[in-house]
Amino acid sequence: MESIQFSSEEKALIVRKIQLYFSEELQQKIGGFDAEFLLDFFGKEIGVYFYNRGLYDAQAALAAKLDDIHDAIHQLEKPTDFSR
Known part of the structure; x- marks a missing residue:
C-alpha cells in the first residue's frame, strides 16, 4: 500500500483540527510543525488500521x-x- 497523500489544503485543514483538539480537549498549545509531525506519525503508524x-x-x-x-x-x- 502506498502512503496516503493529502493536498496542501487538506493537510492544513487537518493540522488546524489537531491544533484545535489539543487546545480544547487537552488545554495545550501545539504548533503547526508539531501537529503536522503528529499527523505524519498517525498516517504512517495508525492509518493502516x-x-x-x-x-x-x-x-x-x-x-x-x-x-x-x-x-x-x-x-x-x-x-x-x-x-x-
Missing part, C-alpha cells in the same frame, strides 16, 4: 448489495419443469 477497517466496511457493503442483486435475479426467474 483505519484504512483496513474502511476496506472491510466496503467489502461488507458490496456483499450486501450483491445479495440484493442475487435476490432480485431470483425473483425474475420463471417456473420450469426443472427443479434446483
Whole structure:
C-alpha cells in the first residue's frame, strides 16, 4: 500500500483540527510543525488500521448489495419443469 497523500489544503485543514483538539480537549498549545509531525506519525503508524477497517466496511457493503442483486435475479426467474 502506498502512503496516503493529502493536498496542501487538506493537510492544513487537518493540522488546524489537531491544533484545535489539543487546545480544547487537552488545554495545550501545539504548533503547526508539531501537529503536522503528529499527523505524519498517525498516517504512517495508525492509518493502516483505519484504512483496513474502511476496506472491510466496503467489502461488507458490496456483499450486501450483491445479495440484493442475487435476490432480485431470483425473483425474475420463471417456473420450469426443472427443479434446483
